[in-house]
Amino acid sequence: MEPDVDNVTIRAANQRFYDAHENRDLAAMEAIWEHSERIVCIHPGWPILRGWRDVMASWQRILAGPARNQFILTNLEVGVDGDLGWVTLDENLMDGPATSTVAATNLFIRDGTEWRMIHHHGSPVMR
Amino acid sequence: MEPDVDNVTIRAANQRFYDAHENRDLAAMEAIWEHSERIVCIHPGWPILRGWRDVMASWQRILAGPARNQFILTNLEVGVDGDLGWVTLDENLMDGPATSTVAATNLFIRDGTEWRMIHHHGSPVMR
Numbered sequence: 001m002e003p004d005v006d007n008v009t010i011r012a013a014n015q016r017f018y019d020a021h022e023n024r025d026l027a028a029m030e031a032i033w034e035h036s037e038r039i040v041c042i043h044p045g046w047p048i049l050r051g052w053r054d055v056m057a058s059w060q061r062i063l064a065g066p067a068r069n070q071f072i073l074t075n076l077e078v079g080v081d082g083d084l085g086w087v088t089l090d091e092n093l094m095d096g097p098a099t100s101t102v103a104a105t106n107l108f109i110r111d112g113t114e115w116r117m118i119h120h121h122g123s124p125v126m127r
Numbered sequence: 128m129e130p131d132v133d134n135v136t137i138r139a140a141n142q143r144f145y146d147a148h149e150n151r152d153l154a155a156m157e158a159i160w161e162h163s164e165r166i167v168c169i170h171p172g173w174p175i176l177r178g179w180r181d182v183m184a185s186w187q188r189i190l191a192g193p194a195r196n197q198f199i200l201t202n203l204e205v206g207v208d209g210d211l212g213w214v215t216l217d218e219n220l221m222d223g224p225a226t227s228t229v230a231a232t233n234l235f236i237r238d239g240t241e242w243r244m245i246h247h248h249g250s251p252v253m254r
Contacts (some may be wrong), residue, residue, distance in 0.1 A: 042232070042250060047230060048202060048215055055246075082209035082210055086234060103169045105246065107213060111232065121230075123172070123248065125172065125252075
């Protein structure tokens with residue numbers, strides 16, 4: 001595959017992650033992640049979560065929670081090397097009149113013609 | 128190279144990053160990072176910094192600053208795929224009687240027999 005094709009398909013996988021979050025779609029969220037024990041998720045302010053069970057339990061809780069998260073994604077860059085892709089971006093969260101920004105790192109690993117998320121790290125950007 | 132050799136050499140590169148920080152050694156910090164425009168650094172609470180100039184300017188400022196950072200690293204896990212290695216860990220910062228924890232993601236890319244840092248993301252863990 002050409003690197004630019006990888007770039008496009010990684011961006012698409014990254015977008016599906018945010019779509020699943022916005023749509024509170026746990027099945028879609030589960031489909032995006034690698035089903036393994038090596039996955040890692042660090043939500044803003046949270047400790048490190050490792051492995052399928054703990055990571056998915058956190059998404060179940062977040063997607064069932066009260067926050068209505070609408071994301072405007074900006075400042076997005078993609079890196080690729082071999083079967084690993086990394087995405088960095090700003091998640092601009094719109095919640096009523098308030099906005100806040102989370103800086104995010106997302107890692108994806110090639111799985112045939114797809115990319116599976118193996119790592120998500122979000123951190124609040126202080127004003 | 129065997130994966131376990133990669134694991135050991137990635138851990139060593141990761142340790143050199145924290146040693147450079149503790150020792151306020153900017154030259155060592157520069158040697159650890161890939162000299163490129165694709166490097167990314169997200170300090171706790173900071174916006175995304177991209178590229179050699181901005182990332183190193185931040186380290187120059189931090190290493191010259193007043194904080195005396197002594198790290199106790201815990202909960203460290205290493206992943207490797209091809210020429211990419213990713214490390215997640217807790218940075219337990221000791222500053223006098225106070226302690227705080229930063230959850231960190233570090234990415235390294237193979238450069239011959241060495242690994243160069245291409246990404247660092249730290250986020251405060253809220254109590």
